[in-house]
Amino acid sequence: MKADPAELRKLIRKGEWDKPTTGLAPGYVQANLVMLPRDEAFNFLLFCVRNPKPCPILDVLEPGQAGPAIARDADLRTDLPRYRVYERGVLKSEVKDVAHFFREETVSFLLGCSFSFEAAMLAAGLPVRNMEEGKNVSMYVTNRPCTPAGPFSCPMVVSMRPMTPEQAIRAVQVTTRFHLTHGAPVHVGSPEALGIKDIDKPEFGDPVTLREGEIPVFWACGVTSTLAALSARLSLVMTHAPGHMFVSDLKDEDLTIL
């Protein structure tokens, strides 16, 4: 597969790649997408600002604009492999482009994704079990409410990666640098404390193996932004399809604080 983000976006735009973007264009930042009407754009931006760990803002476009600052010659209407279209909070279709749905009043948000720090964890010798097992990361809806804004209100979603306590300490250090892709974990050790009833039954993604001596380590997850956008039951919301992210020209290292 193409390793260059601009080449990859061109291929996707032509309809020649409609599968997940995991592992593509390594070292480049991938992003969650949310598109919604301008009337609620202030409140949604406010939601993201108030909940920076699950919804770290990489780029926000002005109404009717589809070319993000973080990717040269890109078009958010066509350059993701798959989109989901929601009306009044209900999934209506999964499509390969959203040109027909995009309006003059549509505002697009690009939010950080944990793919960036997974590469850094691997480089630090830490296990990324979902990658080892060829699965999507395990994601859970927690009992922790996000700070609401206007009509947007939802619990925080977390992703989970199992590791030993010593590895968890190192993972805190490694991911703290990536504050725009969820940063440090939000919890270690107890699924119950987050209101997770069965660690083997994630709400999104796949279950992964928790080995003897390992604890679950939880990070805030970008899926929270989709839940938030849907909570307001707006006339029209478009998002990326899970795992089918927007590939930007930013390097993972551009997003680090240190």
Place this chain on the structure above:
Amino acid sequence: MKADPAELRKLIRKGEWDKPTTGLAPGYVQANLVMLPRDEAFNFLLFCVRNPKPCPILDVLEPGQAGPAIARDADLRTDLPRYRVYERGVLKSEVKDVAHFFREETVSFLLGCSFSFEAAMLAAGLPVRNMEEGKNVSMYVTNRPCTPAGPFSCPMVVSMRPMTPEQAIRAVQVTTRFHLTHGAPVHVGSPEALGIKDIDKPEFGDPVTLREGEIPVFWACGVTSTLAALSARLSLVMTHAPGHMFVSDLKDEDLTIL
């Protein structure tokens, strides 16, 4: 003076303190204030998101709300010692409260201020020349444009503190932690590179002494947010008066990334 932020705000509200807040309630975060009409609130929030070093967002309130999340029982219309009121970008008055100007459509923004990291610099044994000399910090309008958003567009304003190159290295480390109060410096050494013609003639604040062997160290400055708000020549904008900040209940340490 009162060291407790809630007590201090009460005193200010009663009109019993109308002087600068420098050095008051040590250890608690002080903030820049911008109030403007809801029609442009999305674009102004976008401006702050796009320019996080000069305009780090601490709190944004929904239209007509005056009680920020970061200070218990506070009222932004009355709890700052002095405000400035602008019409169409022009200063109209300096007042002790803005209750008469505040409308149902007014949106309030609280943005980080360098007072937080000055305390950390002192704790690290670094010089804060403006404090040593009992002056306001030196601030300059640079030749570096901020990323515009809607009608908001202005150059970045920086503050300057002189120190030796070795101290500058330590200051980078100390202030990096404070990413919500401007973070690491944006430049060291050359005023010319920032388009500053005369280091002894700051556009805002006072000049301070640059000693033999010292270099100027520049940080992004919250005054940028005032310049940005005024650039759109909106019907009504209210801000804190320089140095007369909002004192929150947040601790400086709450704003650190590490």
